[in-house]
Amino acid sequence: MSTGSPRVLPAERGIDEAAAVLRAGGLVAFPTETVYGLGANALDARAAARIFEAKARPSFDPLISHLADAADLAALVGEVPAVVAELAKRFWPGPLTLIVDRPESIPPIVTSGLDTMAVRVPDEPSARALIAAAGVPVAAPSANRFGQLSPTRAEHVVAGLGGAVDVVLDGGPTRCGIESTIVDARGERPVVLRLGALPVEAIIEAVGPVEVRQGSSGQPVAPGTLAAHYAPRTPLRLGTAAEPGGGRRGFLAFREPPADGDWAAVEVLSPDGDVTAAAARLFDALHRLDAAGVTEIVAEPVPETGVGRAINDRLRRAAATWH
Ligand code: TXA
Numbered sequence: 001m002s003t004g005s006p007r008v009l010p011a012e013r014g015i016d017e018a019a020a021v022l023r024a025g026g027l028v029a030f031p032t033e034t035v036y037g038l039g040a041n042a043l044d045a046r047a048a049a050r051i052f053e054a055k056a057r058p059s060f061d062p063l064i065s066h067l068a069d070a071a072d073l074a075a076l077v078g079e080v081p082a083v084v085a086e087l088a089k090r091f092w093p094g095p096l097t098l099i100v101d102r103p104e105s106i107p108p109i110v111t112s113g114l115d116t117m118a119v120r121v122p123d124e125p126s127a128r129a130l131i132a133a134a135g136v137p138v139a140a141p142s143a144n145r146f147g148q149l150s151p152t153r154a155e156h157v158v159a160g161l162g163g164a165v166d167v168v169l170d171g172g173p174t175r176c177g178i179e180s181t182i183v184d185a186r187g188e189r190p191v192v193l194r195l196g197a198l199p200v201e202a203i204i205e206a207v208g209p210v211e212v213r214q215g216s217s218g219q220p221v222a223p224g225t226l227a228a229h230y231a232p233r234t235p236l237r238l239g240t241a242a243e244p245g246g247g248r249r250g251f252l253a254f255r256e257p258p259a260d261g262d263w264a265a266v267e268v269l270s271p272d273g274d275v276t277a278a279a280a281r282l283f284d285a286l287h288r289l290d291a292a293g294v295t296e297i298v299a300e301p302v303p304e305t306g307v308g309r310a311i312n313d314r315l316r317r318a319a320a321t322w323h
């Protein structure tokens with residue numbers, strides 16, 4: 001844990017100061033529509049190195065670079081394959097990360113030595129204003145320590161990273177609440193490398209069939225796909241409210257709280273049964289259950305439709321940390 005605390009500024013008023021920090025090689029946590037990112041100048045290898053240090057992130061886990069505008073992609077990487085361009089046109093700004101060839105201007109530390117890079121344009125005005133004001137692409141993983149819960153509020157960032165980050169822009173809770181979908185569309189058939197806030201159905205509708213690669217290994221293509229990831233500190237398992245168990249337990253429900261009262265803490269993701277609303281609350285609910293002093297969290301899977309797939313993916317990976 002790092003000591004000290006960062007400067008926390010309201011997103012709408014802190015842009016210029018935060019942009020100056022980025023240009024000077026510092027770290028700025030900022031809201032996107034998905035989760036808070038921990039940003040550094042993507043053209044500056046030393047600044048990018050600070051991200052890995054602050055997150056205790058293994059150097060094999062490459063970063064996503066963020067642009068202010070879709071038109072900036074051509075300036076950074078030149079021509080891109082037709083399907084990549086099509087997806088960018090259709091879904092940017094938005095929660096879709098695309099894989100492109102790494103240009104010379106991006107130092108290898110940003111991509112963990114890969115000759116490809118991940119890039120997206122966030123759909124959050126303050127994030128785009130920050131990137132535009134900094135005048136550089138901004139490398140930003142989720143602003144949490146490696147393997148832990150992603151932050152959907154400025155308070156999560158401050159609690160998790162403390163003084164390891166120079167400035168936190170506070171834009172309130174993030175809209176989607178779950179990370180971007182990562183797609184490699186350079187080949188014949190697009191490959192979804194990480195399920196995320198943009199549903200697979202939307203990508204298929206735009207460009208036809210895709211492959212969803214749910215792999216996980218010690219050297220994953222996208223470490224967000226490591227079997228154990230996105231984990232609360234409290235042991236978590238998938239299950240139902242009907243299962244017996246002892247001690248102080250917390251329950252993560254999809255739409256209805258459990259009928260019997262044998263739970264020390266309960267979070268309901270969406271009383272309306274809406275998976276998109278559930279995604280927006282997922283990490284916030286897990287952060288709260290984690291802080292509730294329970295010995296175990298039981299999480300109920302959500303319907304496998306739309307962003308529900310990404311929610312279940314995160315829950316399974318959180319559970320894998322403990323089993
Ligand atoms: O929504 C998001 O994507 C958030 C916000 C801040 O934009 N960012 C985020 O970053 O989730 P992070 O670092 O937590 O996850 C980035 C994922 C990692 O799993 C990484 O391995 C993958 O992107 N990635 C980065 N570059 C890649 C590349 N060249 N090829 C394949 N995967 C890549």
Ligand code: MG
Nearest residue numbers: 141142150224
């Ligand atoms: Mg992450």
